Amino acid sequence: DAGITQSPRHKVTETGTPVTLRCHQTENHRYMYWYRQDPGHGLRLIHYSYGVKDTDKGEVSDGYSVSRSKTEDFLLTLESATSSQTSVYFCAISDSRGSNNSPLHFGNGTRLTVT
């Protein structure tokens, strides 16, 4: 199994509060991703990173920000949580090089509930 740790595993928070989810990898992979998983939508990309301090938006980035200050850590922040952000969040890593895709390896997920 790829060395990916997500924390926390579960969180309940109130609407309007800030929330930060952490993803830590021990594989030294260049690429890191944050996805959310909702019934009927599969997995949707929120933000991704292609190196330290290099990040970009994904398909559903509104309301989220990210930071990557070290190769091994990728943080996802909800500045002001809303009920629509209740979801399961997965971090993923890959070692894509050049134009050749390589598989995504997912963490165990964080279940976030916004009340």
Add this chain to the structure above:
Amino acid sequence: GENVEQHPSTLSVQEGDSAVIKCTYSDSASNYFPWYKQELGKRPQLIIDIRSNVGEKKDQRIAVTLNKTAKHFSLHITETQPEDSAVYFCAASKSNNNDMRFGAGTRLTVKP
């Protein structure tokens, strides 16, 4: 952007039967097609992938076929077992994983 549709959303088969899940994609430039299996409460895990330069790939009881002209690809599981029960996701991407799009998933149930 890329759009991936996956059918059926649920599939129930008898142990030992075959299961087929189909996906279509919209962007003809897509060239990488992975399949992920997700057991209840667990993370998605890659089970097989195919690139656009081949039409079929097999790994024991699992095979994937790709029809680039029709822009669809399929997952075939033979001799299904109860432990194959899970949600399966297809995905498609172009030059890198940043544009990967996932299907909505198929819940496969294998009845003993």
